[in-house]
Amino acid sequence: MAARLLLRSGLRAVTTCQAVRAPALSRSMAAGGIPTDEEQATGLEKVIMKAMKEGKDPFNMMKPKSYAGSRNDPHLVPSITNKRVVGCICEEDNTSIVWFWLHEGEPQRCPSCGAHYKLVPHNLSH
Amino acid sequence: MAHQAHAYHMVDPSPWPLTGAVAALLMTSGLAIWMHFHTMTLMSLGLILLLLTMYQWWRDIIREGTFQGHHTPPVQKGLRYGMILFITSEVFFFLGFFWAFYHSSLAPTPELGGCWPPTGITTLNPFEVPLLNTAVLLASGVTVTWAHHSIMEGQRKQAIQSLTLTILLGFYFTALQAMEYYEAPFTIADGVYGSTFFVATGFHGLHVIIGSTFLAVCLLRQAQYHFTSDHHFGFEAAAWYWHFVDVVWLFLYISIYWWGS
Numbered sequence: 001m002a003a004r005l006l007l008r009s010g011l012r013a014v015t016t017c018q019a020v021r022a023p024a025l026s027r028s029m030a031a032g033g034i035p036t037d038e039e040q041a042t043g044l045e046k047v048i049m050k051a052m053k054e055g056k057d058p059f060n061m062m063k064p065k066s067y068a069g070s071r072n073d074p075h076l077v078p079s080i081t082n083k084r085v086v087g088c089i090c091e092e093d094n095t096s097i098v099w100f101w102l103h104e105g106e107p108q109r110c111p112s113c114g115a116h117y118k119l120v121p122h123n124l125s126h
Numbered sequence: 127m128a129h130q131a132h133a134y135h136m137v138d139p140s141p142w143p144l145t146g147a148v149a150a151l152l153m154t155s156g157l158a159i160w161m162h163f164h165t166m167t168l169m170s171l172g173l174i175l176l177l178l179t180m181y182q183w184w185r186d187i188i189r190e191g192t193f194q195g196h197h198t199p200p201v202q203k204g205l206r207y208g209m210i211l212f213i214t215s216e217v218f219f220f221l222g223f224f225w226a227f228y229h230s231s232l233a234p235t236p237e238l239g240g241c242w243p244p245t246g247i248t249t250l251n252p253f254e255v256p257l258l259n260t261a262v263l264l265a266s267g268v269t270v271t272w273a274h275h276s277i278m279e280g281q282r283k284q285a286i287q288s289l290t291l292t293i294l295l296g297f298y299f300t301a302l303q304a305m306e307y308y309e310a311p312f313t314i315a316d317g318v319y320g321s322t323f324f325v326a327t328g329f330h331g332l333h334v335i336i337g338s339t340f341l342a343v344c345l346l347r348q349a350q351y352h353f354t355s356d357h358h359f360g361f362e363a364a365a366w367y368w369h370f371v372d373v374v375w376l377f378l379y380i381s382i383y384w385w386g387s
Contacts (some may be wrong), residue, residue, distance in 0.1 A: 033282025037356045043195020045357075048133060059133040061200060080131050124131060 058124075069115035074107045076120050086110075086117055135196040142183035149175035184343075188360070192352045202359055209363045213370050216333070220374050223329065224381060227322040231386055238317065242386065247319045248311040249387040255306050256383045259299055263372045266295035270341070270365050277348070280355045289345045292368070296338035303331050323382060330374055337371045340364040 029035050041049050051058050060078075067075045077084055082104040087097040090113035098112040107118040130136070149172050156169025191197035197205070231242040239245030250256060269292040276285035307324075314324040344361045347353060353361055 028280065032280030034277060034280040034285065035351060035354050036280070037354045040351075040354050041195060041357070042193070044133065045195040045198050048198050059131065059198075061133050061198075124129065 069117075071107075071116055074116035074118040077102055077117055078120050078122060079104075080122065080124050082119070082121055084119060088113065088115060088117075090115070133198040133200045135190065135198070135201045137190070140183070140186065142179050142186070145175055146179040146183070149173075149179055188347070188352065191360075192347075197357070197359070202357070205359055205363070209366060213366060216370065220326070220329070220377075223322070223326040224377065227326060227382060227386070230318045230322060238319075242319075244317055244319050247316065250306065250310065250383065252379070252383040252387050255302055256379055259302055260375065260379050262295050262299045262302070263375050266292045266299070267369060267372045269295065270368050274361065274365055277353055277358050277361060278355055282348075285348055285353075286345065289341065289348060293338055293341050293345060296334060296341065296368075300331065300334055300338070303327070303334075326382060327378060330371070330378055333371050333374065337364070337368045340367055 029039060037045075037049060048059060048061070058078075065076070067073050069075050075086075077086060079102075083101050085099060086102045087099050088110040089097055090110060098110055100108070100111060102108055102117050102119050104119050104121055107116045109116055152168055152172030152175060154172075156166070156172050159168050160166050234240055234242045234244060243249050269288045273285050273288035273292060276282075276288055312320050312323070314320045341364050344353075344364045347360060352358075
């Protein structure tokens with residue numbers, strides 16, 4: 001019985017779906033009956049989904065962006081207040097992290113390797 | 127909206143961990159009371175409390191994830207780790223019973239007749255119902271994968287059909303196995319053969335019932351539009367569990383039913 005059902009659905013998929021697949025593979029409530037995240041996501045999941053689509057990462061889920069760390073290209077550190085703790089791994093594979101408070105205003109330098117860090121304050125979007 | 131600067135879910139205070147712990151206490155002590163004083167009251171109370179706890183706790187998780195949107199990518203990742211770790215612990219649980227089986231069957235004692243199967247045991251023919259059961263579970267593995275692809279491709283009707291088929295196959299397995307248990311020429315009391323056979327296959331059967339229930343819950347959720355084409359971890363967890371149940375059966379079939387016959 002399972003084989004017949006499988007064959008029948010396979011046949012239907014092969015014959016009917018060819019027409020649907022020609023335009024963009026649209027999956028949505030209208031097309032197949034299963035909603036997409038676009039249509040149905042809510043709450044924090046939706047906020048994060050929207051932000052990620054715009055290339056933003058307000059909750060620091062990803063690795064921080066890579067900067068040169070020089071005076072002209074300092075590490076930009078986002079913050080929701082006017083100061084944030086920074087941990088500098090001066091050289092790759094260093095096992096000790098240099099921690100310090102980064103304050104709003106003039107860029108500060110890591111006390112160990114001298115890399116430049118600048119705080120970028122912004123408000124939480126919600 | 128939660129005013130947090132992180133993507134994780136700080137869960138609201140909940141009574142269900144406590145009720146679950148109380149249920150565990152009542153079930154275990156109730157088991158002891160049943161064995162010594164022949165009354166099932168305490169144990170039944172524990173069982174009811176366990177069922178209520180499971181229903182309400184998982185209902186709350188569905189509310190938090192599907193209806194409130196708390197299951198962000200990092201949260202979902204944590205849930206995935208959790209399910210994998212849980213299934214791993216279950217693998218070790220079954221490993222113990224396989225150890226017991228091989229311990230007794232690789233070096234059968236003189237009391238058994240120095241042979242395996244032991245003297246006097248009529249084993250089940252591995253090429254009759256057990257082989258059918260193998261085919262049934264393997265087929266259910268195919269249908270559950272079909273259901274997953276249907277969900278990912280946004281095909282509601284196919285998802286519901288294939289998921290229903292998976293559950294029906296699970297029921298078919300359980301029914302066949304129940305019949306086998308009833309008709310078997312040996313019992314759990316028949317020496318170490320009976321013990322290893324019924325404890326190992328019995329716990330497996332329990333896991334089939336658990337897995338079928340998990341899939342049934344997924345079917346209800348799918349019918350009520352909980353799952354999206356990208357986010358349907360509840361279903362994936364159920365599918366992982368179901369594949370695990372299938373793999374355990376394959377090991378049972380090869381070791382106990384086939385090699386052990």
